[in-house]
Amino acid sequence: AQSVAQPEDQVNVAEGNPLTVKCTYSVSGNPYLFWYVQYPNRGLQFLLKYITGDNLVKGSYGFEAEFNKSQTSFHLKKPSALVSDSALYFCAVRASGMDSNYQLIWGAGTKLIIKP
Amino acid sequence: DGGITQSPKYLFRKEGQNVTLSCEQNLNHDAMYWYRQDPGQGLRLIYYSQIVNDFQKGDIAEGYSVSREKKESFPLTVTSAQKNPTAFYLCASSIGGVSPRELFFGEGSRLTVL
Numbered sequence: 001a002q003s004v005a006q007p008e009d010q011v012n013v014a015e016g017n018p019l020t021v022k023c024t025y026s027v028s029g030n031p032y033l034f035w036y037v038q039y040p041n042r043g044l045q046f047l048l049k050y051i052t053g054d055n056l057v058k059g060s061y062g063f064e065a066e067f068n069k070s071q072t073s074f075h076l077k078k079p080s081a082l083v084s085d086s087a088l089y090f091c092a093v094r095a096s097g098m099d100s101n102y103q104l105i106w107g108a109g110t111k112l113i114i115k116p
Numbered sequence: 117d118g119g120i121t122q123s124p125k126y127l128f129r130k131e132g133q134n135v136t137l138s139c140e141q142n143l144n145h146d147a148m149y150w151y152r153q154d155p156g157q158g159l160r161l162i163y164y165s166q167i168v169n170d171f172q173k174g175d176i177a178e179g180y181s182v183s184r185e186k187k188e189s190f191p192l193t194v195t196s197a198q199k200n201p202t203a204f205y206l207c208a209s210s211i212g213g214v215s216p217r218e219l220f221f222g223e224g225s226r227l228t229v230l
Contacts, residue, residue: 004158009156032216034216036219036221042224043122043208043222043224044159044208045221046218046219051216090158092158100147100214101216101219102161102164102166102172102174104161106158107158108157108158109158
């Protein structure tokens with residue numbers, strides 16, 4: 001079965017420190033990978049995506065993610081965390097063999113808390 | 117500004133009532149989606165529409181209905197047949213076609229059944 005796992009329900013980081021939010025996936029074929037962020041009682045906002053090419057993808061608000069095919073991972077990273085980065089982060093995947101964006105598989109989300 | 121507008125933001129319903137959540141987009145997107153979000157779970161797809169006058173059931177369509185009479189509008193009705201309707205509902209849209217596109221989300225509608 002195709003799936004996405006975000007193994008940490010919550011990640012706590014001190015402001016100014018680097019942050020990592022983990023995502024692993026299991027799909028048939030090559031994956032298309034996405035990260036979204038959700039602030040409290042708001043909709044989701046797109047951060048970045050990996051389709052093909054360079055394994056390091058840069059996105060909005062200084063975030064980046066590294067695609068690792070051998071480890072089937074797509075971890076979200078930021079070199080220096082801000083308190084305003086505190087939010088819920090979702091990883092999503094679509095297998096390249098799927099024919100539409102409605103076939104996204106979503107992780108359960110990771111709550112990121114940045115402490116001053 | 118282009119975007120997706122959902123209304124109402126908060127809605128309370130008595131058991132046995134149908135309610136309709138509005139979703140309007142001015143992004144000229146062909147595809148629109150309805151998701152349900154519950155605490156500690158990923159998003160679950162209720163219905164999607166890839167073109168006007170056509171829509172398909174998602175993973176949890178039971179107890180819900182939609183229409184797509186106009187490109188910019190995709191309202192969701194939560195019927196009395198939905199056993200546990202209290203949730204946060206998210207509408208999204210994207211450019212159509214087979215290429216992997218990001219979704220654009222509305223601000224959500226929180227439905228509480230009293």
